Amino acid sequence: MSLKTAFVSRVAEKLTGEERLNKKRAEVERERRARKLPHIVEYFHQADDPYSHLAAQVLGQLVERYDIELRLNRVGAPPDWAAPERERLEAYAIIDAERLARKAGLETGEHGLPTTPTDVRTGIGDARREALGHYLGAMFYYGGEWYWGIDRLHYLEARLTELGARRPGHGTGPIYAPPVVPAHPTGNTPTSYTHFDFYLSFRSPYTYAAAKRAKALANAYGTELKLRFVLPMVMRGLPVPKMKSRYITQDTAREAHRLGIPFGRIADPVGRPVERGYSLIPWAREQGLGFEFCHTFLEGVWSRGIDAGSDKGMQQIVETAGLDWAQARDVIDNDDWRAEAEANRAEMMDLGIWGVPSFRAGNIITWGQDRLWVIEEELRQPES
16 A cells, blocks of 8 residues: 555545544534524525425424524525436436335425525525535535435434434434334345345445445345446546535445444545456456455445555455455456446446446336335335
8 A cells, every 4th residue: 555545544534533523513512602603504495306395394393393593595406517417316306205205204296495484595595505515405504514305314413412402392313214224134034036236336435335234135135136336427427526525425424433334544446446346346256255345345445445456455355355366366457347337337327327326126226325225115025
């Protein structure tokens, strides 16, 4: 590992660590108290966004449960750089929001902001959102941190509860709790599916966050997890600006902490490290250790700071996965994997999905490490 890689991975570990997060939160709270301000939560509502329609339905509960001042901002659609596949995003969001609404006990369809909000800011919402460092609708902002829709609202609720802002008489649970997957982790629950597909990228921290749960889900239902690797978005010519990558890294860090997954000592595998890793996947599969290799690679670059672009780093990954480095050296850096990666990408795009991690069971396709419950629900369906 080069000195630069080692230094950058250590810095990333500090930036994503809980110690730094808690220190920043304490500073925010000291300043709030010194200025005698209420707990100010800002919400950014996009009128044509299905996720905003869900979030709008829980605003009343949020204000009722917590001693906060809620400021409402109207925003437009994300900029082009944040939505490079806008038509697919908009079509998929409708389907995904309908599933999420059913899961959360909310209504589908359009729901606007309250008619008498505490503070509606019109015309400046987009500028305000950008100044604070984000680009999506359905976002909550409090004290330097972002929370997306009802999926991440529980993090905001936990923070407000810790600060003593939860009103008495409203229990202890969140408005929407993230589903546990697999819901039935012990034993082989019968399913009619022989496999489900896992579209993954070695440069996606969300892929890493999903990997062990996806495998556990497959094991719980006695089915095969098929690995469908694709080139990272940035290596496919799709933009991933710093604002977006920063949020993804910070969001993965808190998800990883909640799930008990090591994360933060990052050695970005973009470019040659990804290609070297992909060149070994078909061989690792032949050895019966395809998943073990993929997970070890992901863990290595996202939590251990391993330089997968070096032979020393790749040897460490290969051997930790239970594979033979001498054999791997005869295979690594081949180009045979490229056709498979492209076929996986084309298949994924045909299904209306462009990002990872994504999953498919039969005709059900879903995107995101927080949507594995969609696949579990499908696996539990009786054979037709």
